[in-house]
Amino acid sequence: DIQMTQSPSSVSASVGDRVTITCRASQGIRTYLNWYQQKPGKAPRFLIYGASSLQSGVPSRFSGSGSGTDFTLTISSLQPEDFATYYCQQSYITPTFGPGTKVEIK
Amino acid sequence: QLHLVQSGAEVKEPGASVKVSCKASGYSFTTNYLHWVRQVPEKGLQWMGLINPSDGSTMYAQNFQDRVTMTRDTSTSTVYMDLTRLRSEDTAVYYCARDRAMSTSSGLLDSWGQGTLVTVSS
Numbered sequence: 300d301i302q303m304t305q306s307p308s309s310v311s312a313s314v315g316d317r318v319t320i321t322c323r324a325s326q327g328i329r330t331y332l333n334w335y336q337q338k339p340g341k342a343p344r345f346l347i348y349g350a351s352s353l354q355s356g357v358p359s360r361f362s363g364s365g366s367g368t369d370f371t372l373t374i375s376s377l378q379p380e381d382f383a384t385y386y387c388q389q390s391y392i393t394p395t396f397g398p399g400t401k402v403e404i405k
Numbered sequence: 406q407l408h409l410v411q412s413g414a415e416v417k418e419p420g421a422s423v424k425v426s427c428k429a430s431g432y433s434f435t436t437n438y439l440h441w442v443r444q445v446p447e448k449g450l451q452w453m454g455l456i457n458p459s460d461g462s463t464m465y466a467q468n469f470q471d472r473v474t475m476t477r478d479t480s481t482s483t484v485y486m487d488l489t490r491l492r493s494e495d496t497a498v499y500y501c502a503r504d505r506a507m508s509t510s511s512g513l514l515d516s517w518g519q520g521t522l523v524t525v526s527s
Contacts, residue, residue: 300467331512333512333513333514335450335514342500342502342517342518342519342520343450343500343502343514343517344517345505345513345514345515345516345517348505348513354515386449386450388450388512388514389512390511390512390513393452393464393466393512394440394452394512394514395452396442396449396450396451396452397449398449399449
């Protein structure tokens with residue numbers, strides 16, 4: 300299995316802040332990297348695929364980048380509805396997820 | 406509108422089995438693979454396997470290979486996940502999720518069911 304790690308595990312930020320989350324794969328996965336957002340008590344929501352492509356309906360303040368083993372998710376200007384936990388997931392081989400990064404209100 | 410609606414919460418004793426259903430609507434059921442992912446409370450997400458609703462073929466994660474069975478009923482557009490020999494560590498929310506790709510598995514999970522809490526306790 301490919302192991303996924305994320306940093307930080309949590310981040311405190313204010314509305315309007317720029318937030319960056321890092322995801323690392325234990326081996327190269329090209330750009331087979333996806334991001335999900337999950338709010339408490341809800342199912343995950345699909346945000347970004349192929350490392351940088353936004354799923355339909357996802358606001359443009361979300362962006363992704365990276366290839367190989369290192370990837371980032373950036374929220375350019377944090378909005379109240381963005382406080383959630385974010386998971387990366389590789390789809391290079393059988394899917395595995397990162398442990399999540401919780402974005403909390405400062 | 407695309408919907409995946411799962412069956413309700415279950416409480417099972419250790420050693421028992423559980424069968425969770427996921428009814429799809431709003432798209433052509435046989436076109437997209439369906440995956441099962443579980444989430445242990447306050448923990449991360451773990452992929453369990455997938456089923457091709459078109460022919461019923463499956464692929465399971467190694468961790469669940471000997472305990473999970475995924476099936477489908479095309480007449481009701483429903484997939485099922487059966488997990489046997491339950492233990493306390495199987496207490497989790499179980500999700501079905503649709504694969505974004507058509508007629509193949511891409512691993513991109515673009516729509517999710519609401520989740521089913523399975524509690525294993527004596």
